[in-house]
Amino acid sequence: MIRVVVVDDERMVCAHLRTILDAAPGMAVVGEAYDGAEAVEAVVRLRPDVVLMDLRMPGVDGLTAIERVVTLPAPPRVVALTTFDLDEYVLRALRAGAAGFLLKSTAPEDLVDLVRVAAAGHTVLSPVATQRLLGDTxxxxxxxxxxxxxxxxxxxxxxxxxxxxxxxxxxxxxxxxxxxxxxxxxxxxxxxxxxxxxxxxxxxxxxxxxxxx
Structure with a gap:
């Protein structure tokens, strides 16, 4: 079972991701967090395999949370959630230790596949976001x-x-x-x-x- 924690300050986004991932065989969302501080606490408490981490959040943001999570013993794979206007943040997230990134608008079936890829220890690079990221920066x-x-x-x-x-x-x-x-x-x-x-x-x-x- 792939254990996932979803982090986003928009609760509707968390609910949407939970619906998609909980419906996938062999996968379960074991927790949600709505800022970076809660995310770190959830990782310590729940020990997930994968964390889907929003980058811009009030309080402790996703970048800071990623830096903290990757220093934990046996850290999970952290995948940054992004939109097209977050290119600079994506690069900073990767340098902080994120295993990759994907768009919040990723199709449900692709989202499930990408989470499996991350859980298996591979790099997750959303193709559309990658092309924009590289073309712009x-x-x-x-x-x-x-x-x-x-x-x-x-x-x-x-x-x-x-x-x-x-x-x-x-x-x-x-x-x-x-x-x-x-x-x-x-x-x-x-x-x-x-x-x-x-x-x-x-x-x-x-x-x-x-x-x-």
């Missing part, structure tokens, strides 16, 4: 220059991250051990100056890097 030439500093194998691993694959999946496709892939990911983050694998995945998208398979 990214320096593609700089991204390509950074990618050019990578070895061929490092670029292949980065492409796998951009496709939302886990270390295990990347290892299987590249015929490497999972420990070797983990080492590549650690070196990638240092080389690219990224805080986490989600930010690295966005950089790969920005540079136009795609897996071959």
């Amino acid at each position: 990214a320096d593609r030439r700089q991204a390509r220059d950074l990618i050019a500093s990578l070895t061929g194998r490092e670029a292949e691993v980065l492409a796998g991250l951009g496709a939302g694959r886990s270390n295990q999946q990347i290892a299987h496709r590249l015929h490497l051990s999972e420990a070797t892939v983990k080492g590549y990911v650690s070196r990638l983050l240092i080389k690219l100056g990224c805080e986490n694998r989600t930010e690295a995945a966005l950089l790969g998208h920005r540079a136009g890097l795609r897996p071959r398979d």
